[in-house]
Amino acid sequence: MLDQSNRPALPPEIGRRRTFAIISHPDAGKTTLTEKFLLYGGAIQMAGQVRAKGEARRTRSDFMKLEQDRGISVSASAMSFDFGNYRFNLVDTPGHSDFSEDTYRTLTAVDAAIMVIDGAKGVESQTRKLFEVCRLRDLPILTFCNKMDREARDTFEIIDEIQENLAIDVTPASWPIGMGREFLGCYDMLNDRLELMDRADRNKVAESIKIDGLDDPKLAEHVPADQLEKLREEVEMARALLPPFDRQSFLEGHLTPIWFGSAINSFGVKELMDGIGNYGPPPQPQNAGERQIAPEEPKVTGFVFKVQANMDPKHRDRVAFVRLASGHFTRGMKLLHVRSKKPMAISNPVLFLASDRELAEEAWAGDIIGIPNHGQLRIGDALTEGEQLRFTGIPSFAPELLQGVRAGDPMKAKHLEKALMQFAEEGAAKVFKPSVGSGFIVGVVGALQFDVLASRIEQEYSLPVRFEPSQFTSARWVTGPKAELDKFINVNKGHIAHDHDGDIVYLTRLQWDIDRVERDYPELKLSATKEMM
Numbered sequence: 001m002l003d004q005s006n007r008p009a010l011p012p013e014i015g016r017r018r019t020f021a022i023i024s025h026p027d028a029g030k031t032t033l034t035e036k037f038l039l040y041g042g043a044i045q046m047a048g049q050v051r052a053k054g055e056a057r058r059t060r061s062d063f064m065k066l067e068q069d070r071g072i073s074v075s076a077s078a079m080s081f082d083f084g085n086y087r088f089n090l091v092d093t094p095g096h097s098d099f100s101e102d103t104y105r106t107l108t109a110v111d112a113a114i115m116v117i118d119g120a121k122g123v124e125s126q127t128r129k130l131f132e133v134c135r136l137r138d139l140p141i142l143t144f145c146n147k148m149d150r151e152a153r154d155t156f157e158i159i160d161e162i163q164e165n166l167a168i169d170v171t172p173a174s175w176p177i178g179m180g181r182e183f184l185g186c187y188d189m190l191n192d193r194l195e196l197m198d199r200a201d202r203n204k205v206a207e208s209i210k211i212d213g214l215d216d217p218k219l220a221e222h223v224p225a226d227q228l229e230k231l232r233e234e235v236e237m238a239r240a241l242l243p244p245f246d247r248q249s250f251l252e253g254h255l256t257p258i259w260f261g262s263a264i265n266s267f268g269v270k271e272l273m274d275g276i277g278n279y280g281p282p283p284q285p286q287n288a289g290e291r292q293i294a295p296e297e298p299k300v301t302g303f304v305f306k307v308q309a310n311m312d313p314k315h316r317d318r319v320a321f322v323r324l325a326s327g328h329f330t331r332g333m334k335l336l337h338v339r340s341k342k343p344m345a346i347s348n349p350v351l352f353l354a355s356d357r358e359l360a361e362e363a364w365a366g367d368i369i370g371i372p373n374h375g376q377l378r379i380g381d382a383l384t385e386g387e388q389l390r391f392t393g394i395p396s397f398a399p400e401l402l403q404g405v406r407a408g409d410p411m412k413a414k415h416l417e418k419a420l421m422q423f424a425e426e427g428a429a430k431v432f433k434p435s436v437g438s439g440f441i442v443g444v445v446g447a448l449q450f451d452v453l454a455s456r457i458e459q460e461y462s463l464p465v466r467f468e469p470s471q472f473t474s475a476r477w478v479t480g481p482k483a484e485l486d487k488f489i490n491v492n493k494g495h496i497a498h499d500h501d502g503d504i505v506y507l508t509r510l511q512w513d514i515d516r517v518e519r520d521y522p523e524l525k526l527s528a529t530k531e532m533m
């Protein structure tokens with residue numbers, strides 16, 4: 001997908017941007033790595049060590065977790081920081097362990113992903129799921145094998161596991177020297193350097209020693225003889241057996257370079273960041289139904305990939321996160337909100353500079369800006385300088401689990417409706433209002449989302465709720481010619497509901513029902529996804 005060869009050179013401000021996400025299984029070290037990124041990005045002075053334990057902390061955005069646990073002010077789902085000549089935009093992937101649409105949509109806003117794995121555990125379930133989502137989008141992936149300061153698996157075994165489990169070629173960007181207590185550092189295979197870990201200071205950048213290949217006598221000054229012999233053997237074998245680094249193949253998503261390190265010891269992090277900067281993709285073209293939007297186009301376009309409500313509990317405002325697809329944005333610009341066809345003055349956009357939330361004076365293609373609003377901006381919405389664009393590829397999935405929901409206090413039904421609508425707009429759940437009877441049916445993709453919702457409704461709206469089994473198990477959006485649709489709705493009243501956009505949904509328990517509708521109403525289309533627009 002990412003053939004850079006015949007693309008025009010990007011304006012320097014755009015060309016230096018790297019917009020990416022980190023994917024990992026819980027506990028692999030995503031938060032620690034993020035913290036070190038910020039440290040090297042100059043955003044924070046010292047990485048804190050305070051942290052909450054257990055599942056509770058995972059239900060919130062990991063960046064919020066960072067903020068709460070460590071007093072670092074980030075309050076965002078996206079953070080920007082400079083590293084060398086590069087501007088990094090790191091987009092947070094939701095922290096909880098169920099796959100959710102949120103995750104999918106986050107990954108529509110990035111150009112690359114870092115996959116963090118635990119050196120002792122290898123590829124875990126959540127990593128695999130997230131990896132598959134990246135693959136759907138052919139995202140280039142950089143791999144960081146973390147916790148090498150602990151007993152880890154044999155290096156070849158880790159690489160084999162990634163290759164076999166994820167069906168992607170792996171090339172070592174660095175090679176670990178020892179592991180656990182014996183872990184000395186890495187041999188940098190891309191730059192022929194020796195990187196030595198400093199155990200005394202966790203926040204110190206590793207000592208880097210330029211080496212002239214593996215036969216350089218300087219190596220022996222730093223690496224004990226037995227470890228050196230093993231290193232030489234392994235690197236020789238790796239070079240013979242594993243593919244060399246090839247940028248094009250990496251950009252196309254066929255090959256992942258792997259770095260070994262220890263995030264908590266700040267080791268390997270800088271090399272990984274150099275990797276993203278030097279080899280990672282600059283902002284990529286985005287698909288809109290009508291055409292492809294190139295980042296270097298002078299006019300500003302962007303799409304909303306996430307809406308977050310209640311970031312500040314005192315205000316009921318929402319922030320819509322917009323990925324700029326093209327152009328140079330400046331504060332105060334008037335943009336067309338394509339769905340409502342209304343102009344919007346973007347007067348107080350927020351750029352999430354890691355040091356703090358800051359008003360964005362300007363932003364470029366590839367950047368993520370937050371736009372505070374009262375609910376006008378929804379996921380999938382396009383903002384342009386006038387063109388009627390519709391970005392594609394931001395789907396809404398039919399939920400796989402449906403439950404009824406009730407407020408603990410029946411007098412609070414209206415409050416509940418408001419809360420549910422807000423979560424539907426955020427994309428945190430599907431909310432269906434059946435046309436017969438009262439109450440709502442909530443649909444999610446992963447079971448844990450019900451718990452997350454219940455706890456958020458309780459916290460943010462002081463409203464205890466109960467989820468209960470629903471008679472339905474599937475939902476399909478229904479579209480077609482009006483006459484046929486009306487006839488269908490009339491006959492199937494008990495199965496019809498509306499989603500929060502007012503679109504018609506058919507609820508059922510049986511695949512057989514869906515087949516029957518498709519047979520009896522050939523002009524209707526039943527669909528398991530809906531493009532968010």
Ligand code: G4P
Nearest residue numbers: 025026027028029030031032051146147150262263264265
């Ligand atoms: P997550 O966001 O992916 O869930 O992982 P997080 O960074 O929170 O790290 C999970 C645990 O792994 C933390 O330990 C963290 O300190 C530890 N960790 C991260 N990187 C490394 C590393 O390079 N080496 C080692 N040995 N451990 C690492 P915890 O017990 O949950 O917290 P704490 O008590 O250590 O702070």
